[in-house]
Amino acid sequence: MRLRGIALAAILGSAGCSRTVYEAHFATPAQIEKISEAGTRSPFIKVHMADGRVFVLERWSIEEGAGTIEGHGLEYSANRVVRGPARKIEMKLEDAALIETNRPYNVDVGTGSVVAMSLGTTASFVLSIMCFVPGSNCFR
């Protein structure tokens, strides 16, 4: 029972206390050098097309000399319906309307709250056990 409580607190602690937001930098294909520094730390890059489609790439690279961008990723329609499985994608930079780097990071939301509730629950649980031990005077 106590282990279950600890497990619940651990799940809440890991899943409930942080939210992911994205550092993002934007550049047109002509100004691609603007985001080259940010790009070195961004695991994802989005290639926005003029017709509204977007390609989300990981393990990506830009060949400025050849004017191409390649990576492994997904294609989404303008309505954000995914088109096919993840695959190797290569395209000309000039075909893109806008390039966006994405670096996900966690924002802490309520870790202190969950810790406080966990401590309160543990104390309460211990007192409950003591109350049900024969001889306790909780219910007398």
Added chain:
Amino acid sequence: MKRALFAFAFLVGCSDPGQLGRSVVAPSDAVAHVALADVPVNGAEVSVVRNDESKVKGELLEATEDHVVLLRDQTLVRIAADEIRRVIITRYENGTLIAILTTWSAAGAIGQATHGKFAAATEPIWGGIATAAMLPVAADEGRFAHVEKRSDFVFLREYARFPQGLPAQYAKGHPPKD
């Protein structure tokens, strides 16, 4: 102790809104591991407050210096910048956490009954802990970013589904069919 908890909750609850632009470099120790398919491709949920205080909520599709376009119930809503008093951007949601804490709080309150006559003392203590725990989460202003000046409209584009501008096929006022 209880007073200190309330003071903490008050201070956190009155925290500043989240940063507006998305280009601020994130701390290295906070970098998250996200699967490719989980990278968001939609615009942020925003609430546009007009000059007459009426509100429109929806997904931000496009933002320019002159107007914003939202997607609401499969309909495009175009609002001129001159009509806008402010825009509130939802950077992240914490409704699930609030729901979990509320359920947890209620279950804990019921559980105090197992303390017998001591519940008279433990019930208010639990109430204080639960309230102090929920307040900062419920009042977390960091989940929002606010655009209140015309000069800040440039940042709105960073939260749009189409930062490059609305595609031509959306010109009829409805999203096209795939």
